[in-house]
Each structure stands twice: as C-alpha cells, then as structure tokens.
Amino acid sequence: MVLSLNCLILGQTSNKCFTEDIGQTYRDDSKVEVEFSNFKVSHFKEKLLREQIIKDVIQDKNKMDLWKVNSQKVDEEENNLQKFTESDIKDKLGGEEMNPRYLFSKYFKVDQMDIQGIHIFVVPTST
Known part of the structure; x- marks a missing residue:
C-alpha cells in the first residue's frame, strides 16, 4: 500500500468517513494496469465509484469534485462539518480542488x- 486516505462526503459527519487505500498499481475499469507514478485524480474518482457509500450518492465519476483538505482544520471544525458548503x-478547511488530469502525487x-x-472531501455535483 502506498497511501491510505480518509474521505468524507459533503454533508455528512466525520463518523461517516471511509478509507481508500492506494497500492503500487491500480487496475482501471478497462482492465489497464496503472502504476502509482502515473495514477491520476481521475483514476481515484473511478476507484471511489466502486464503493457502495459513493454509489448511494453519486452515479458518475464526472458528477463529483474532490477537495484535498487540511486535516488539522477538519478536526477543529468537527462539530460543523455536516452543515458545510463547498465554499x-x-x-x-484550506481546501484545494483536485484536478482530474493531474497526478495524484501532486496532492x-x-x-x-x-x-x-x-484528507479528501467528496462533493456531488449536478454537471
């Protein structure tokens, strides 16, 4: 395992967070093997859609935004997270929107x- 990331869907409390593990290689939905050095944010979005907690809210990887956040600030705002907006x-939370075409290692x-x-907020979008 290369990374283990805790994710939270916007509008949920921190006790609903879930963990996504990323290994040295990733097999995408087309059965192509991707090395971590080439793993992009778009691959992570595809990986997230394999999780039931995400499928319950989002049906298309293009209908979610991912935000890298400062975990210390998340802890400080623990009691307010459920009411948070994208702003x-x-x-x-010092959030930075993650660009799907960028390498995951950039973030x-x-x-x-x-x-x-x-580490990551998942924000459902309508477009």
Missing part, C-alpha cells in the same frame, strides 16, 4: 500524511 471547504506525498485525519 466552507475552501475557506475554512499527496507518501511521507507527509496524518494517518488519522480526513
């Missing part, structure tokens, strides 16, 4: 992880 993610460094914090 709150940016303004109060997360293996040796700089808070293993217990929330």
